[in-house]
Amino acid sequence: MKNKLTDREIVEYDKKNLYLGNLNTVEFDLKLPLTGEYGSSITWESNHEGLLKPDGTVRRPAFGMGNRTVELTATFAHGEVSEKKVYEVTILQEKKELRIRKIYTVHKQVKVKEDFYLPESIPVETEDGDTIMRSVSWEGGRRQCLSDVGETSIKGTVEGALQQAEALVDAVEVLETAHRDKTPRLQSLAAPNQKSRVFLESGSVFYDAQERMHQVLLTTDDDQMLYNFREAAGLDTKDAPQMIGWDAPDSQLRGHTTGHYLSALALCYHATADDKILEKARYMVGELKKCQDAFAASGNTKYGFLSGYSEEQFDLLEVYTVYPTIWAPYYTLHKILAGLLDCWRFAGLKEALEIADKIGDWTYNRLARLTKEQRDKMWSMYIAGEIGGINESLAALYEETGKADHLAAARMFDNEKLFLPMEMQVDALSGLHANQHIPQIIGAMKIFEVTGEKNYYDIARYFWDAVTKGHIYAIGGTGEAEMFHPVKEIGRRLTKSSAESCASYNMLKLTQQLYQYEPDVKMMDYYERTVLNHTVASTDKAVTGANTYFMPLAPGSSKEFDDENSCCHGTGLESQSKYIDSIYYREDDVLYVNLFIPSKLEWEEKGICAELQTEMKNPGKVSLAVWPMEAKAMGDTVIRVRRPSWNADEYHVFVNGKPSLTYAEEDGYIQITLEAGGEKQQIDIEFSCNFHIEATPDCPDIVSVFYGPYILAALSEEEEMMELPDEEKLSGMEWVPFCCVDKESYHLYFKKNERR
Structure with missing residues (x-):
């Protein structure tokens, strides 16, 4: 094929396929090739050779200078054709000396x-x-x-x-392990183990985002997603195009996006009931089974192995080979394993569980021959030893199979550097990579769910408190340049590298896990904030499947949508089918309504349907219709509706058009009982909904503006922070809910007017 390409095609292919690694948080020298895969010559220029030389040598800024972004320009040439491509490289400052x-x-x-x-x-x-x-x-x-x-x-x-x-x-003499009840108090009615279904209603930003991703998944080339696996297993790649970005053939993380894709298909099928999506998931699982069988038949890998590359990365990790020679092999394995488990749980594909079971066996057999010291050293290695949330998937695999080895393997990933301070209830997160560690906490929570061991629950609970109380931006996102920083240091870290999307994806997952055991209304307040102001705001408004990596919060920033198979592109594929997750919960026969997202519930076990309606223009008005599923009377129905934190003043409750005198409020929930009957009944709640401002915890003169649950953006390319007008003028300004902003430049933080 390469011999038949024109000069222009060669240059275009090399421009598209050249991958330099994660350029968002650079600490080491870059490998800058001089020849492209298809034969073009490459020359390099840097606009700041003091920080990044054309040969890839990196010199990090001294502590206090801040992270710096350098423009690295590659010139691709072949024959008479020459084209340039600019890469933005963010170089992290040196770490400070500690006393x-x-x-x-x-x-x-x-x-x-x-x-x-x-x-x-x-x-x-x-x-x-x-x-x-x-x-x-x-x-x-x-x-x-x-x-x-x-x-x-x-x-x-x-x-x-x-x-x-x-x-x-x-x-x-006797070492006892403390336990607590591992039976969830509440369960999501969108969970696959419930006799219920939740569907989004059309006409909202959430439905639109879900449907855009639905269309992307329908048109995604499955054979391209299988390319790396077939290539590694020695199978025919069926002339599929190669993967790009973090999954390019020369990337050491190749295979991770395919795992996300499996999860995305399973979640999309669960959210839409589209049989075409199910067939794509079934095809992917069947072809991955062929790859796993081919690996086994080759005699070059151990029983159960499946990946987009050979076992070499795992071998190199065990002799402590550093990044970028290897790049997080267990992280990639986690994505594959999680995707297979999702195809089993949400799409009912038993073959996916069988493949995952073998991967679990392979993982245990590999790690059991190592000492604890060896494993601890591996997991402590920067990037090379990153594990994602593989402990969660292995514990979930134990839950499905009952194999003790799977649970033992999950425990082998315990990260004492993270778990110990959480046990001690000390927030020592500063300096840790945010999204590297949140999934490990999700894994700790999953180990609790299958064992009841209290220590794992306590670790997860304290971690959630620490992050949400001390490390959260107004949109709900966390981390700057992918890292946790000192507690409540927010206003001083409003940059273009704020709030990695993956971190919010995983914090929402952790919140959902904890909420089932401890239905604290504050957890759903956080969940609402993050879903409305980060998750749905992070996806491209065009049908591309692209997602923001960081959510820029510096004045005059704009969103950059990534489709090059980064980690956040992967979680973005999944997130748009997860809006149904936490709208409705049940506690026995009691219905909880947590998120005010237009949707419909079919609760077969209870024998009722419910339809929730609300509008972005008037988020304080919430309407819930309830009726029996069949032509028969329903029994008494108790409904608990979350009173949101943004409702600071009064609210009014109406049942079937009349003011209700019998509702009660307890633990942040408004409890309403609908009497038995065969007719549709209507609950309307009118929450007071106003403009309000929130100050950053470290800089009280820097604030954000909200209307109800929505953070508001002022559209402007000005790079100096704008001054907020007097309070009486707030409603007179033109504001845009941040989730509706596309590629425009915006401000989300403002200087507080000194006269306020």
Whole structure:
């Protein structure tokens, strides 16, 4: 094929297929090829050679200078044709020198006369008030054994600290694991294990986003999604085009988007009941089964292996090979495993579970031969050791198969550097990669769901509190340049690299997990904020399937929609079919209404239908119609409607057109009982809905403007932060709900008028 291409086609192909890695958070030198795959020559220019040389050498800015974005220009040439392509490279500043003023004491209970491990990192507080994790060397090493019952103090040395670390270890005869009830109190009526269905109603931004992605999935080339797997397994690629971006044939993360695609198909089928989507999912699963069988038949891989490349990346990780030589093989495996499990749970494809079962066996067999020290070192490696949420998928696999090995494999990914401070209820998230760690917490929560072990629940619960109280932008997103930063440092970090979309995807998933056990209305307030102001705002308004990677929050920013198979493109494929997830819940026969998204519920077990209506122009007016599914009377129906946090004043409840005198409010929910009968009944709630402002926690003079649940944007290309007018003039300005902004430049944060 290459011999038949024209000069222009060669240049165009090389421009499209050249992939340089993740350029959003660069810390290491770049590999800049001089020849394209199709034969064009490539020359490089940098607009700031002090930070990035044309040979790819990176010099990070000193701490305090901030992250810097450099324009890297590639010139592709072949024959008489020459074209340029500009890459934006964000280079992270150097880390600051630390002075430690406090080291947290570790408390640990162990079984006497049995080996145990001390943590490799512990939380410390710096002189500037930040709390981070720092490595520690213990007297006697990490692996120890106590021969006598009682408490022992073990000292350690922390890098950069004058004072010693201390671990108080309590040795006991019987080591007991605390448990709590693992039966969910509430269940989503959109869950696949419920005798119910939820569908979005047309006419909302949520339905429109769902349908755009529906159309994208219908037209996606399945054989292209299978290309890397067939190529790696030695099968015919059926003349499909190669994948691009993070899944290009020379990318070490290839295969991850196919996992997201499996999940997206399964979720889309669950949301739309489109049999064409189901057939695509069935085809993908069947072809991946052929790939898994081909790997096994080759004799070059162990039983159960499936990936878009050979086992080499996993081999290299075990000898601690660094990024970018390898790139997160267990992260990629997680996406594949999660996609297969979703095809089983949401689309009923049993073959997907069978493939996943074998992958689970492969994972356990591979990791069980390593020591804990080896695994800990692997997971601590920057990017190379990133694992996604594979612990969640393995625990879910255990839930489906009952195989103890699958649960044991899930525990092998426990990340003490993350879990320990959460156990201690210390927010030491600063400096951690946000989306690298949120999925691990989801995994901890899943291990709780299948074991009832209280410690995993407590880790997840504290983590959710820490993130939502100290690391959230007004849109609900978290992280800047992909990282967590010091607690409540928000107003000082309004950049073009704010709020990675993947992080919100995973925080919503964690919120849903926790809410089922602890139906705190604050969790659904957060869920609403993030879905309305980040998730639905992050998708391209055209039918492209593209999604924002970061959600820029600097003044005069605009959205950039990514379709090059990044992590956020992958979660974006899934997110647009998940709006049904948390609208309706049940507690026995009680119906909870949490999100005011126009939708219809068919609750077969209860024998009722419900239809929810609301409008963006008047979000305070919520209407819920309820009627029996068949031509018979329904029983008494108790409905609990969330009173949203943006309803600061009064509200009014009407039942069948008349003011209700019998409703009650408890725990943030308005409880209404509909009496038994055979006719459709109507609940209308009118929440007061006004303009209100929210200040950033660190800069009270920097604020955002909301109307009800929607954050409002002022359209402007001005790069200086705009001043907010007096309060009485707010309603006189032209505001746009942020979820309706497409490619226009905007402001979401404003300087507070000094006269206010």
